[in-house]
Amino acid sequence: MIIYAAQWVLPISSPPIESGALAVEGERIIAVGARAHLTERFPEAPIRDFARAAILPGLINAHSHLELSLLRNALEADEADFFAWLRRITITRLERMTEEDLKLSALLGAAEAARAGVTCTGDASDVAQASFYALREVGLRGIVYKEVFGPDVRTAREQFAKMQESIAALREFETERVLLGLSPHAPYTVSAPLLEMVATYARENELPMMMHAAESQAETDLMLYGRGPFAEGLARRGIEWRAPGISTIQYLARLGVLGARPLLAHCIRTDDADIATIASFDARIAHCPKSNAKLGHGRAPFTRFLRHGVKVGLGSDSVASNNTCDILEEARFAALVSRYDGTSDGDSSGDDRTGHRVSAAQALHAATLGGARALGLDDRTGSLEAGKEADFTVIALDHLHQLPTHDVQAAIVFSSSANDVRLTVVAGREIFREGRLLTIDEDDLRRRLIEAANRLRS
Ligand SMILES: [Zn+2]
Incomplete structure (x- = not known):
């Protein structure tokens, strides 16, 4: 089990949680709530703390x-x-x-x-x-x-x-x-x-x-x-x-x-x-x-x-x-x-x-x-709820173009973009973290793309 914590957790199916956390076991979300509550409930679980950031459903x-x-x-x-x-x-x-x-x-x-x-x-x-x-x-x-x-x-x-x-x-x-x-x-x-x-x-x-x-x-x-x-x-x-x-x-x-x-x-x-x-x-x-x-x-x-x-x-x-x-x-x-x-x-x-x-x-x-x-996949994904698969993303909230973040939903919709994403997780598996894709070789992809594009253009 891992606890992911951040300044904000936005389950979407319920109101935003300040100082929130998400407990993930394998592929699933076990619990969502206040960080203090989750760390008390699962004292052994390691904590990944994203600090000034928001955890959202993928x-x-x-x-x-x-x-x-x-x-x-x-x-x-x-x-x-x-x-x-x-x-x-x-x-x-x-x-x-x-x-x-x-x-x-x-x-x-x-x-x-x-x-x-x-x-x-x-x-x-x-x-x-x-x-x-x-x-x-x-x-x-x-x-x-x-x-x-x-x-x-x-x-x-x-x-x-x-x-x-x-x-x-x-x-x-x-x-x-x-x-x-x-x-x-x-x-x-x-x-x-x-x-x-x-x-x-x-x-x-x-x-x-x-x-x-x-x-x-x-x-x-x-x-x-x-x-x-x-x-x-x-x-x-x-x-x-x-x-x-x-x-x-x-x-x-x-x-x-x-x-x-x-x-x-x-x-x-x-x-x-x-x-x-x-x-x-x-x-x-x-x-x-x-x-x-x-x-x-x-x-x-x-x-x-x-x-x-x-x-x-x-x-x-x-x-x-x-x-x-x-x-x-x-x-x-x-x-x-x-x-x-x-x-x-x-x-x-x-x-x-x-x-x-x-x-x-x-x-x-x-x-x-x-x-x-x-x-038609809302029984499995789309919100942060216990029992759903652990599909989520972490969005930074400490970049200058986002500060100050008085209203967290406004900060995400009106001040943030893909470039602010720090982590992407599908069914508990991290696939993108802090600037790097973890599942494929991005440099190799870039090289092959440029080759293919040049060929298509000629
Ligand atoms: Zn289309």
């Missing part, structure tokens, strides 16, 4: 694409056109990146996450083996959602059979902490019959599911009117598309997708009826405010998600559209963009000028327990 990245990490700071010029950008990413991934590149890319993403205090990630991945490899090497928890594509109705059965085969093959990579899931990519890349089949399969096989939904104007134009860049792209490929004439969320409800309680990434273009529908199905949301802003998609109605009681986590999305995986920064950004024009998420009805802004505590909740709930 941060949860509810939406990532680790395998795209090698595309950080690339393809910037294409971003103005979302359709062209997505196409360039797909082409680069399929034609330029070798299997080794994808593994390296995912390893970069996982290493960055561990350094940022992230202990668990919901990773959407085309080449899912790369993601499994990276999470296991670095020692993270996660769900790898194998991506499914297939916009053409005529090939739906064939694509579904292929998916079943790859799911069966991927089962062998699963561990107790790295689980397999399914991700029909988006309504514009997966046909209605394929969506129905995948959702039924996910439900019957109890596989967690995630999907991109209600992200861009191009998607709305496709759903409501059957026009715009996605519609034109499908037409160029000779793929028939009949616009359902309803929002993405209502479309997913109609097809039975929401019945699988999926994690929906983005949900920017959602009105109150859509959010009520999401809540009624107990579907979840990965809120990705930085990626949404960077791609110019707009702002998701985070405060309204919370008001409707939807389970919401924060996601970095890929670092090709972020360009960092820093969930503390994501929390800060989520709070700031909810407030920036003085209305609640752009709701200009006038009754929201006060009272519905996202607080530091709400942002921190989304970055931890909210994310665990969104991924």
